[in-house]
Amino acid sequence: MTEDQERAQARASALLGLIMVVAAVVVLVDAANLRESDDALGPAAAPTLIGLLLGVLGGALVVQGVRFLRTPQGSALDPRRLRRLAAMVALLIAFALVLPILGYVVSSAALFAGAALLLGAPHPARVVAYGWTLAALAFLIFDRLIGLSLPTGPWGF
Amino acid sequence: MDQLLTGFADALTPANLLWALVGVTIGTAVGVLPGIGPALTVALLLPITFRLEPAGALIMFAGIYYGGMYGGSTTSILLNTPGESASVATALEGNKMARSGRAAAALATAAIGSFVAGTIGTIALTVAAPLVADIAIGFGPPEYVALMAVAFVTVSALLGPSLLKGAASLVIGATLGLVGIDTLTGQSRLAFGVPSLLDGIDVVIVVVALFALGETFAHLVAGTGASRVEPLRGAAVLSRDDFRRSWPAWLRGTAIGFPIGSLPAGGADVPTFLSYGLEKRLSKHRHEFGHGAIEGVAGPESANNAAAAGVLVPLLTIGLPTSATAAVILTAFQSYGLQPGPQLFTESGDLVWALIASLYIGNVLLLVLNLPLVRVWARLLTIPAYGIYAGVLLFACLGTYAAGGTTADLMILTVLGLVGLLMRRADVPVAPAVVGLILAPLFEQQLRRALALSEGDWSVLVSTPLTVILWIVVVLALIAPGIFALYRRRRGEPAPAEREHAGDPR
Numbered sequence: 001m002t003e004d005q006e007r008a009q010a011r012a013s014a015l016l017g018l019i020m021v022v023a024a025v026v027v028l029v030d031a032a033n034l035r036e037s038d039d040a041l042g043p044a045a046a047p048t049l050i051g052l053l054l055g056v057l058g059g060a061l062v063v064q065g066v067r068f069l070r071t072p073q074g075s076a077l078d079p080r081r082l083r084r085l086a087a088m089v090a091l092l093i094a095f096a097l098v099l100p101i102l103g104y105v106v107s108s109a110a111l112f113a114g115a116a117l118l119l120g121a122p123h124p125a126r127v128v129a130y131g132w133t134l135a136a137l138a139f140l141i142f143d144r145l146i147g148l149s150l151p152t153g154p155w156g157f
Numbered sequence: 158m159d160q161l162l163t164g165f166a167d168a169l170t171p172a173n174l175l176w177a178l179v180g181v182t183i184g185t186a187v188g189v190l191p192g193i194g195p196a197l198t199v200a201l202l203l204p205i206t207f208r209l210e211p212a213g214a215l216i217m218f219a220g221i222y223y224g225g226m227y228g229g230s231t232t233s234i235l236l237n238t239p240g241e242s243a244s245v246a247t248a249l250e251g252n253k254m255a256r257s258g259r260a261a262a263a264l265a266t267a268a269i270g271s272f273v274a275g276t277i278g279t280i281a282l283t284v285a286a287p288l289v290a291d292i293a294i295g296f297g298p299p300e301y302v303a304l305m306a307v308a309f310v311t312v313s314a315l316l317g318p319s320l321l322k323g324a325a326s327l328v329i330g331a332t333l334g335l336v337g338i339d340t341l342t343g344q345s346r347l348a349f350g351v352p353s354l355l356d357g358i359d360v361v362i363v364v365v366a367l368f369a370l371g372e373t374f375a376h377l378v379a380g381t382g383a384s385r386v387e388p389l390r391g392a393a394v395l396s397r398d399d400f401r402r403s404w405p406a407w408l409r410g411t412a413i414g415f416p417i418g419s420l421p422a423g424g425a426d427v428p429t430f431l432s433y434g435l436e437k438r439l440s441k442h443r444h445e446f447g448h449g450a451i452e453g454v455a456g457p458e459s460a461n462n463a464a465a466a467g468v469l470v471p472l473l474t475i476g477l478p479t480s481a482t483a484a485v486i487l488t489a490f491q492s493y494g495l496q497p498g499p500q501l502f503t504e505s506g507d508l509v510w511a512l513i514a515s516l517y518i519g520n521v522l523l524l525v526l527n528l529p530l531v532r533v534w535a536r537l538l539t540i541p542a543y544g545i546y547a548g549v550l551l552f553a554c555l556g557t558y559a560a561g562g563t564t565a566d567l568m569i570l571t572v573l574g575l576v577g578l579l580m581r582r583a584d585v586p587v588a589p590a591v592v593g594l595i596l597a598p599l600f601e602q603q604l605r606r607a608l609a610l611s612e613g614d615w616s617v618l619v620s621t622p623l624t625v626i627l628w629i630v631v632v633l634a635l636i637a638p639g640i641f642a643l644y645r646r647r648r649g650e651p652a653p654a655e656r657e658h659a660g661d662p663r
């Protein structure tokens with residue numbers, strides 16, 4: 001592993017640890033707001049324990065990562081890549097919102113095409129055609145054949 | 158024995174044979190795709206089985222499980238991108254063999270080794286499962302608590318680069334397992350008033366998010382480098398010499414894989430590496446290791462498949478999943494209205510035996526399907542990465558929608574996918590999170606049940622000899638790595654080389 005990769009890994013560890021510490025606070029606050037029962041072990045016991053563990057392990061990851069990153073140098077993650085990631089997340093959220101309105105086939109075809117283009121597909125027209133085919137096939141198999149009811153748009157698919 | 162024959166009679170009806178064939182075919186086809194290991198294969202294909210009657214669904218599901226295992230080894234050998242850490246050892250020698258033009262032999266020894274190990278493993282499962290179920294029927298909550306403690310510690314210690322990272326993953330999974338309504342008091346925990354969080358986060362969603370979305374996002378961030386598919390020449394057959402070198406390795410791999418897989422401890426990775434080390438030590442061709450030694454493919458691949466059968470022992474008889482794949486299988490059982498555990502064999506015996514019979518049948522089908530068709534599977538690998546990952550995304554969303562059915566579930570999927578990406582970047586293994594998600598709520602339930610029975614007396618947890626032994630195992634597993642390190646430092650030996658993480662297995 002090169003030093004750049006190690007730094008990237010340490011940065012990710014530290015960030016993950018930080019998120020765990022934040023989550024630990026949320027879990028502990030949530031646990032403190034539960035009503036106690038007369039059982040030997042109430043509903044708050046498990047979340048309290050898990051919250052503490054989240055905090056300790058997250059803290060350890062932060063310390064480990066930060067100690068490695070103490071000597072500041074090297075570049076952060078390429079902003080273009082982060083933008084691609086943000087675009088993908090936006091695409092997934094848009095898919096979730098649009099799915100009940102436009103129906104499965106149209107939304108999924110758009111999801112496939114968008115994702116493939118973000119991942120570096122060369123021919124937009126071909127990707128759209130693949131997306132339609134795959135989404136239509138999935139709809140036929142899962143909705144019509146297997147009987148999973150997928151959302152349909154105003155046009156019935 | 159009678160029950161097994163009845164199981165075969167159930168599994169061999171034309172309709173059920175068809176389901177088995179469909180299962181192994183799509184299981185292999187999906188398992189072959191790079192970056193998709195058995196756990197994800199099983200999770201992605203679960204919706205297909207939803208509307209079948211339970212016997213057909215279980216039989217198809219067994220086919221998908223074994224098919225995913227077979228498909229994964231093809232990818233490891235031809236592409237060197239193992240879909241799960243249990244196939245890393247296969248990739249070590251297998252990809253080297255493929256690079257030196259011996260891909261056909263590597264695939265053949267992997268397929269036949271899988272068949273041998275899978276069949277012996279299934280026979281051992283047939284014998285062991287009813288026996289273990291008989292013992293387990295006497296287990297009370299204290300035994301379950303101790304067993305799960307063993308699973309927690311071993312899963313975090315064994316399924317990752319370090320105890321800290323393994324434990325972090327386990328606790329992340331346990332946190333997700335908290336979400337939902339507390340069964341004892343009816344209060345909601347960590348649901349924040351969101352309706353789809355009230356019934357908890359579905360395992361399928363977590364598996365799909367952490368494995369599939371994590372992998373897709375990682376590809377996006379890393380920039381997709383073109384990976385090299387090794388060409389496949391000739392038919393997948395073994396020469397006499399290859400066969401002579403392979404068969405002892407198949408049997409040794411099986412002998413290591415099944416017993417370790419069937420322990421209520423962390424899964425299938427360890428036996429594959431043990432088998433690799435053993436073959437390297439025993440081989441007369443030790444100089445070939447690192448350049449493509451056939452024993453180094455035959456042993457670990459057999460160990461992997463035997464362990465996959467072994468993992469079903471604690472799963473079916475105790476209800477204890479010890480790998481990510483087993484955790485998904487447990488959910489599948491529950492969605493068919495079955496609860497794995499000691500009662501399973503008495504209450505739904507017919508279904509279980511039909512399942513076990515279809516494991517034998519699936520193995521035969523896979524051998525028949527794989528040796529002649531391996532070129533077809535290999536062609537799937539030439540689908541460009543953007544096509545594979547966009548397709549995976551499409552089916553990931555479909556699986557999530559099938560499991561949850563709301564927009565909120567898709568949002569949860571996206572958020573967890575980002576967590577999966579971060580875990581991958583930080584080299585934190587994903588599998589313990591899935592095990593934690595399933596086991597932590599069970600652990601809490603059994604612990605509370607134990608304390609309710611003893612009216613709050615904690616000593617109930619060590620009230621029988623078995624529980625005492627299990628707790629000692631927990632303590633040993635926690636302190637053993639430290640003691641080993643200390644011992645080595647005393648003797649002035651260097652620490653052993655870190656386990657090689659070829660590609661990004663998790």
